[in-house]
Amino acid sequence: MEAYYKVYKGETRLFVKFEYDIQKIDKVKTIEGRLFSRSESSWHFRIDRSSWYMLLEIFPDLKKIIRPRFHALLKEEIGPVDPKELIDYGSWKDKQKNISKKEYDKRLNGWQKKAVFDLEEKLVLKRFSEHTIRSYTSSLTLFLLYTDRSSMEDVSKKEVEGFLRYMYNERNISESYMNVIINSIKAYYEKVLGWPKMRFDIARPKRPFKVVQPFSKLEVERFFSVIKNLKHKTLLMLVYSSGLRISEVCNIRRQDIKWDQGLIYIKEAKGKRDRYSVLASSIKKILKLYIEEYKPRYYLFEGVKPKTAYSRSSVNKVFHRAKHKAQVNPEATVHTLRHTFATHSMENGMSIRTIQKLLGHRDIKTTARYLYVTSDTLRKARSPMDDLDLGDDDKDV
Secondary structure (H helix, E strand, O other): OEEEEEOOOOOEEEEEEEOOOOHHHHHOOOOOOOEEEEEEEEEEEEEEEEHHHHHHOOOOOOOOOOOOOOOOOOOOOOOOOOHHOOOOHHHHHHHHHHHHHHHHHHOOOOOHHHHHHHHHHHHHHHHOOOOHHHHHHHHHHHHHOOOOOOHHHHHOOHHHHHHHHHHHHHHHOOOHHHHHHHHHHHHHHHHHOOOOOOOOOOHHHHHHHOOOOOHHHHHOOOOOHHOOOHHHHHHHHHHHHHHOOOHHHOOOHHHHHOOOOOOEEEEEOHHHHOOOOOOHHHHHHHHHHHHHHHOOOOOOOOOOOOOOOOOOOHHHHHHHHHHHHHOOOOOHHHHHHHHHHHHHHHOOOOOOOHHHHHHHOOHHHHHHOOOOHHHHHHHHOHHHHHHHHOOOOOOOO
16 A cells, blocks of 8 residues: 655645555545546545544554554544645655666566566567567566576476466456566566477466447547547547557657648557558538647647647546546547447448458457447347237236
C-alpha cells in the first residue's frame, strides 16, 4: 500500500494506492468526496479528519505510512488540514524512484544484469516497440529476482510455472500479464541464447472474454460536445472516425493525411504492418482548422517540443476528462472509440472484411471480437416467443 499527498485540480488530496480488494473498495466508496485516478491507479480523498478516521478503519496500517497529525484529535473535529502538515509530493516521488533504483541495483547480481541487458539489446535490434521492450525486460527482471539459479540455462519448467503461480496468487496479476511473462522468458531463450522454440511446454492461461461496451451514437455526440479544445477534439475525433489505436494517432505525420483519396496512411502500426484507414469527409473541416491554428511541422499532433509526437499519457488524460464530463461509460478508455468505430461501421452495413483491413487485423477472428451490438440494436431485437400463440395469458398456470 502507498499513501501520499498530491494537488488535484488545485486541491491537495490524500492519495491511497492498494491492491485490488472488492470489500475494501466498497468501504472506500462510502467516504464522501472520494475519487479514483486512473493515471495514478489510486483512490484520493479530501484532507479532513472525517476521511482520515474512516480510512484508518479500512487501512489500519495507514498511520504507519503517512502522519497527518490527526491522531490527537477527536473524530468530531472535522476540518481542513494545516498545509504545513503536508509533505512535498515531488520530493516524495523522487525519493521513491531512488529507493526503487537502489533496490534494483542491490538485488540483481552481475549475470542477471547482463541477461536483462542482452534481452533489451536483441529486442532493440529486432525493432520491437519501446512498450514491448519495457514490458519484456521488466518481466524478465521479476523472474530473475525470483529464481536462485546461477544462469538461465539451469532454469527448469517447474520453476517457471512456480513463478507464474506465485505472481497469480500473491500479486493477483491478470491473464494478459501472465502471457507477457511467458513471452519475455521465451524471448530470452529464443533470441538471446538461440534455443529452439517451445523449450518449455507451458500451458498459457485462457484469457477471459470481456465484452467492452461501445458508445451509442448519442453518447459519441455527447462526448465530443463537451470537448472545447480544438486540438483535443480533433485528435479524439480522428481516433473514432478512423478506428485508430492510441499509438497510431500519436505517430501520424502531416504527410500521412491523403486529402484527395479520403485516406490516412498508418506507418508501422502494430506488428510493423503499414495500412490505410478511412478519412471521414465530416472531419476534414475541423482538421484543416486545427492545422491552420496549430501549424504542426512533422507530426500531426505535436507534443510540447516541436517535431515530437503527442504523448499517449496526454491523450489518456484528455479522454478521461471528457468522459467524466460527458458522463458516459466510466470504464471506457481511448480504445473504446476504436471498438465503437468497428461496431457503428458494422451497423451501417460495412463488411467485416473491410473493417478488418481498416483496423489492421491479421486474423478476422480478432476483428470479430470488436463487433458488439449496441444497446440501441438490442432494444430492437424481438424474441421468437412473441410470435407464438400460447392462448389466454390471463389464465393461471
